[in-house]
Amino acid sequence: MNIGKEPKYKQLMDFIIEYIKNGDLKHNDKIFSENELMEKFNISRHTVRTAINRLVNEGWLYKQQGKGTFVSDPSAHLKNKGKLIGVVITYLKDYIFPDIITGIEEVLSEENYSILLGSTNNKIEKERMVLTNLLNNNLAGLIIEPTKSVFPNPNKDIYQKFIDRGIPIIYIHGHYNNISASYIEEDDNLAGFMATEHLVELGHKNIGGIFKSDDIQGHGRYEGFINCLRKHDLPISEKGTMWFSTEDIGTFYKDESYSKIIIERLRDCTAVVCYNDQIALRILEIFDKAGINVPENYSVIGFDNSKIAESAKLTTIAHPKSALGSKAAKSLIKIINNQNLVIKEKMRPTLIVRESSKKIK
Structure with missing residues (x-):
């Protein structure tokens, strides 16, 4: 692996892809261990994991829990267009949520991404079902409003599957305290x-x-x-x-x-x-x-x-509202292009004075 201008994780990705294309690694073959790759290329474990997760997300590799990482079907990566974003919020049709979705959609459409919408109704089991269904799609990333976010996340195992597949997540409105992740929310x-x-x-x-x-x-x-x-x-x-x-x-x-x-x-x-x-x-x-x-x-x-x-x-x-959606979409694209990036931002609110408040006599 030559040390050039490309990030080290990208160079490692190219090396593994070339190995697969040359037939040195075939469908269902187990790839090199993390320790082997770290030692062979003198790189960190984090760099290895970033490369592997991106290759999983692109369809070149797949993971089996407790067993390791294996070579996917040769055509799997061709099916993964990498241009589909999951967007999950508590409620889709009313209140401020249509404006948030509009802000997300405007940014993503300019970058040729499509969105797959889901809603949880702020229910834990509904969130689990929506996330499980999204795992069946070739997502490039996930924008999600957490469900009952003040509590420890009861669906942490499902979120871990997104992480294992190299699918970056950015939270909006709030975030779970027991998961380290990027978020864009109001202060x-x-x-x-x-x-x-x-x-x-x-x-x-x-x-x-x-x-x-x-x-x-x-x-x-x-x-x-x-x-x-x-x-x-x-x-x-x-x-x-x-x-x-x-x-x-x-x-x-x-x-x-x-x-x-x-x-x-x-x-x-x-x-x-x-x-x-x-x-x-x-x-x-x-x-x-x-x-x-x-x-x-x-x-x-x-x-x-x-x-x-x-x-x-x-x-x-x-x-x-729409500004938050727009910023979340732009931040997710940055993270897709650099999975080492962590973005945590709180947006400043504004006071709007109307007729329901008045100086007390």
């Missing part, structure tokens, strides 16, 4: 701080909060919320701070007795920070039915700057 901690700071600047001293318990975004926004209150030496209302999970959504929207509980828990507050615009809109509905005037008696702020925030004239923290 939710800063978003929570900005939302709370806006209410503090309007004179509110007793501020409630409603956050999502099973997604890392909810925890980030809560952390920003309490950081702001501590900065201004304001109390954290434990009674007025509420949590809900994916499975609680139906109760939150349909159970009128739950609405009464919300009003009671927020009674001592004058403002509330809501996990997203959908929750904020539901709070506006609950207040309206109870005769509580917004913003005269109460200020409400959401997150994401969705279309419902515009129509409801809701003060909110704007999510990057």
Whole structure:
């Protein structure tokens, strides 16, 4: 292997491909071990693994767990066009997600990539099914919004299969703490701080909060919320701070007795920070039915700057949406071209002030 301008992993790839083309390695033959390749070419284990994973992804090789790496069918690499990207998010058709997909699709189409869409409905087993199905396709990469991301990832074994095949992964919106991976997400901690700071600047001293318990975004926004209150030496209302999970959504929207509980828990507050615009809109509905005037008696702020925030004239923290999708797609392409690259970026949110927040009298 000649030491030239090409990365060492690419030179190793070329060496193995040439071996296969010359017939020195045939279909189902086991290739050299990692230690043999490291010693033969004086390269690191990481370099060897990068080369092997890319050859697996391109169809030249395949892996059998516990047995090793073998030569694929000679035509397998021809079937792998390397131009298909898996895109998996929690919900496809509503809220901010169409804008995110548009941002991803615009970038990938310019680079001649196609996308294969999937949704998990924020369900662990649905995520497992979607990822398993995607493994049957010749993916060049995966963009995914994690499911119930605040918990340890229960599908780590499936993600490992993507890694073993050399398929790079980039997370959007959040990431699992028990997996080291690239991600592009909004700075939710800063978003929570900005939302709370806006209410503090309007004179509110007793501020409630409603956050999502099973997604890392909810925890980030809560952390920003309490950081702001501590900065201004304001109390954290434990009674007025509420949590809900994916499975609680139906109760939150349909159970009128739950609405009464919300009003009671927020009674001592004058403002509330809501996990997203959908929750904020539901709070506006609950207040309206109870005769509580917004913003005269109460200020409400959401997150994401969705279309419902515009129509409801809701003060909110704007999510990057299509810009986040675009950046995720561009980052994934960079990683496809250089699998040693790790990208971790948090995008800055923006405050959008509308009519649901007002200076307290």
